[in-house]
Amino acid sequence: MDPHSAHSSEADVKTPDLRERTFLPELLKGLAITARHFFKNLFGTRDANVHVLDRNDDSLVTTVQYPEEKVIYPPGYRGLHRLVPREDDPSKPRCVACYMCATICPAQCIYIEAGEYQENDPSTASRVIEKYPTQFVIDELRCIVCGLCVDACPKDAIRMDTGVHTPSEYTRQDFVYDIPKLLKGPGVSHPSDPWFKRGGSEQPAHVHKEAHTRIGEGLVQLKLPHGPRVEIDKSQPVAITKFHK
Amino acid sequence: MKRLGVVGFITGLIVSATFGLMAAAYGLGGLLEKVFFEQFGIVGGSGVSAMLVLMLVFVMVIATLLTLAERKWSALMQDRIGPNRARINLPGIRNQSLAGLPHIATDVVKMLTKEDFQPQAANKFLFNLAPMLAFAPAFALFAVVPAGPTLPVLGYQVQMAVANPDFGLLYIFAIASLAVYGTSLAGWASNNKFALLGGVRASSQMISYEVALGLSLVGMMIAFSTVRLAGVDGMAELQGGYLWHFTTAGGFDIGVPAWGFLLQPLGFVLFFAAAFAETKRAPFDTPEGESEIIGYFVEYSGMKFGLFMIAEFVEVVVLAGVIVAIFFGGYYLPFGNEWLKSREIFVENPWLLGAVFGMVFWLKVVALCYVQLAIRWTFPRFRYDQIQTLGWKILLPVGLVNVFVTGAVVLAAIPAGAEQLPSAALIPYLKPLAIVGLIEIAIVIALTLTPRERTAAEHGHDHHGHGDSHGHSGAHSGHAPVASSASASAH
Numbered sequence: 001m002d003p004h005s006a007h008s009s010e011a012d013v014k015t016p017d018l019r020e021r022t023f024l025p026e027l028l029k030g031l032a033i034t035a036r037h038f039f040k041n042l043f044g045t046r047d048a049n050v051h052v053l054d055r056n057d058d059s060l061v062t063t064v065q066y067p068e069e070k071v072i073y074p075p076g077y078r079g080l081h082r083l084v085p086r087e088d089d090p091s092k093p094r095c096v097a098c099y100m101c102a103t104i105c106p107a108q109c110i111y112i113e114a115g116e117y118q119e120n121d122p123s124t125a126s127r128v129i130e131k132y133p134t135q136f137v138i139d140e141l142r143c144i145v146c147g148l149c150v151d152a153c154p155k156d157a158i159r160m161d162t163g164v165h166t167p168s169e170y171t172r173q174d175f176v177y178d179i180p181k182l183l184k185g186p187g188v189s190h191p192s193d194p195w196f197k198r199g200g201s202e203q204p205a206h207v208h209k210e211a212h213t214r215i216g217e218g219l220v221q222l223k224l225p226h227g228p229r230v231e232i233d234k235s236q237p238v239a240i241t242k243f244h245k
Numbered sequence: 246m247k248r249l250g251v252v253g254f255i256t257g258l259i260v261s262a263t264f265g266l267m268a269a270a271y272g273l274g275g276l277l278e279k280v281f282f283e284q285f286g287i288v289g290g291s292g293v294s295a296m297l298v299l300m301l302v303f304v305m306v307i308a309t310l311l312t313l314a315e316r317k318w319s320a321l322m323q324d325r326i327g328p329n330r331a332r333i334n335l336p337g338i339r340n341q342s343l344a345g346l347p348h349i350a351t352d353v354v355k356m357l358t359k360e361d362f363q364p365q366a367a368n369k370f371l372f373n374l375a376p377m378l379a380f381a382p383a384f385a386l387f388a389v390v391p392a393g394p395t396l397p398v399l400g401y402q403v404q405m406a407v408a409n410p411d412f413g414l415l416y417i418f419a420i421a422s423l424a425v426y427g428t429s430l431a432g433w434a435s436n437n438k439f440a441l442l443g444g445v446r447a448s449s450q451m452i453s454y455e456v457a458l459g460l461s462l463v464g465m466m467i468a469f470s471t472v473r474l475a476g477v478d479g480m481a482e483l484q485g486g487y488l489w490h491f492t493t494a495g496g497f498d499i500g501v502p503a504w505g506f507l508l509q510p511l512g513f514v515l516f517f518a519a520a521f522a523e524t525k526r527a528p529f530d531t532p533e534g535e536s537e538i539i540g541y542f543v544e545y546s547g548m549k550f551g552l553f554m555i556a557e558f559v560e561v562v563v564l565a566g567v568i569v570a571i572f573f574g575g576y577y578l579p580f581g582n583e584w585l586k587s588r589e590i591f592v593e594n595p596w597l598l599g600a601v602f603g604m605v606f607w608l609k610v611v612a613l614c615y616v617q618l619a620i621r622w623t624f625p626r627f628r629y630d631q632i633q634t635l636g637w638k639i640l641l642p643v644g645l646v647n648v649f650v651t652g653a654v655v656l657a658a659i660p661a662g663a664e665q666l667p668s669a670a671l672i673p674y675l676k677p678l679a680i681v682g683l684i685e686i687a688i689v690i691a692l693t694l695t696p697r698e699r700t701a702a703e704h705g706h707d708h709h710g711h712g713d714s715h716g717h718s719g720a721h722s723g724h725a726p727v728a729s730s731a732s733a734s735a736h
Binding site: 038 | 247248252318321322323324325326616620624689692693695697
């Protein structure tokens with residue numbers, strides 16, 4: 001741009017000319033603008049497309065009428081967090097009460113009390129993991145929805161993939177979510193999960209590692225709560241041709 | 246296209262309702278004249294019908310609808326939708342917003358059922374008196390405004406105004422100045438600092454503008470040599486004439502009507518501004534000033550506040566009616582009045598003619614209500630000192646100049662030795678007045694349509710994007726960009 005534009009502020013102060021001093025012409029121009037908006041909106045059809053920028057209408061109105069028309073969340077929206085259930089026993093969380101999420105949480109909204117599956121637990125199948133949370137509480141009013149807990153979790157036990165925001169409640173206490181409220185959605189398994197170990201056998205560490213890598217390559221089906229979201233199209237050949245030559 | 250149909254349908258509904266009500270008003274007027282004359286031997290029963298139909302039906306209904314229109318129209322001007330949430334739980338319209346009309350009913354219910362709060366230390370009598378004093382003058386103003394011509398119905402002359410006193414306009418000035426009591430009393434009786442501040446602001450503003458209000462209409466009084474509004478020699482009737490006109494082959498007359506705003510454009514602007522200040526609506530709403538002090542009605546709740554609110558809208562309707570009667574040809578069309586009057590159906594049924602003209606009057610009133618609302622939603626509030634400056638230093642001197650110019654033109658145009666001025670539309674000095682007025686209008690239009698002239702200081706900066714963009718393109722288009730950037734670097 002012109003270098004003069006930066007330091008010519010004194011010259012930019014307009015001295016009012018006859019139109020502005022008599023006031024009336026400027027008033028009429030202002031009224032014309034208002035009237036133009038009025039008639040454009042009065043006669044113009046309104047497109048109710050919630051994507052305001054994609055609207056194809058004559059009206060200038062950008063309102064999205066909330067209960068009937070809802071703004072679509074952006075594709076990257078995660079939503080309220082949940083505790084991921086174990087696939088072998090969906091009544092129990094994958095969480096092993098390692099306190100990683102509670103430690104990293106900048107809002108300190110996660111409270112965990114750890115418990116241990118007893119030797120003589122009736123459901124001995126649960127004992128493939130030794131620790132579990134007896135209390136897992138998230139204060140949703142404190143939560144700043146930063147997602148650090150999801151990143152920190154070593155067991156993929158907490159996720160933000162529900163796609164809903166915190167629903168309204170009548171009391172503050174109702175926003176303190178405990179395990180029954182948090183534990184929802186389909187169960188999830190990874191190849192390295194301990195309940196896949198055969199009894200009495202010990203898989204070498206590198207096998208676990210390999211299994212995770214395979215998920216990344218799409219060779220192993222990753223089980224996700226909303227299947228179609230990241231579903232791998234098996235009918236198409238894996239696109240490795242571009243690595244030839 | 247669907248919107249066009251809906252808007253057209255509603256407009257048609259309003260037009261036909263106005264027509265029907267005005268026809269009913271003339272019928273009722275004739276009937277009441279007959280009954281009054283035969284039973285009591287007095288003339289003037291049509292005033293009662295005018296009171297019932299014009300004031301209680303037309304003014305009140307339009308004012309009520311304006312409470313919604315203010316919100317809905319302002320929404321459209323600001324690219325919003327406006328109130329549309331209230332629904333009526335009846336089959337067929339259960340999920341229809343009905344253009345927000347149910348909101349009027351919900352507002353009324355809200356006003357009537359709210360707690361009627363009174364401040365403990367307030368003067369109870371004055372506190373209760375103030376809303377009535379604010380409402381009554383606004384309402385009473387309409388008494389002298391004619392909504393239709395005086396016509397014979399059932400053998401009696403029916404006039405479409407509540408009263409037609411000799412002092413028509415003076416009555417308007419007198420009653421308009423009474424409105425200040427309501428607001429200042431409300432401010433004082435509330436025993437609240439902010440209310441008092443609002444009341445003081447209101448009273449000083451309204452008293453200041455009364456001077457300009459009176460002066461602005463002197464020109465019209467000179468032009469038509471009358472202060473009457475209604476009746477055969479009233480301003481509304483005189484504006485049915487033409488300044489220049491010709492008649493087509495079919496008997497259709499067309500021409501420049503003798504409307505007040507053509508004779509006295511300056512007077513119109515002054516009156517509009519002063520009367521707008523009297524209504525205390527934005528841009529003159531410092532007495533209310535909702536963002537600084539809540540205003541003189543801060544302590545009022547429920548229907549007492551509602552009275553202040555509806556008084557504001559009644560003022561809007563009444564002001565529109567007064568302006569139409571004085572400046573916009575009253576109930577007359579700008580063309581074809583003689584042609585319409587000579588139609589056989591209207592000669593045989595004068596009340597039909599009255600209904601047509603009454604419809605014209607009310608449509609003009611609605612149009613002016615729209616203009617007032619548009620002004621209210623276009624301009625920002627004046628600062629308090631700006632209001633006083635505008636009133637005393639601008640409107641008052643310009644009003645005086647207008648009176649002098651009008652008087653000079655009239656004196657120059659009166660033929661020498663004329664004792665008695667000819668009546669009706671043949672007043673000799675209307676044409677010179679209209680020429681002066683048209684020149685004034687042309688100047689304003691020219692100033693509005695031509696771009697802003699640039700001073701030397703900002704000469705070189707036209708492609709920097711300051712100022713309105715189209716203001717730079719017109720008059721100085723001879724400047725090539727190269728030349729102006731050269732002059733910019735010379736600075």
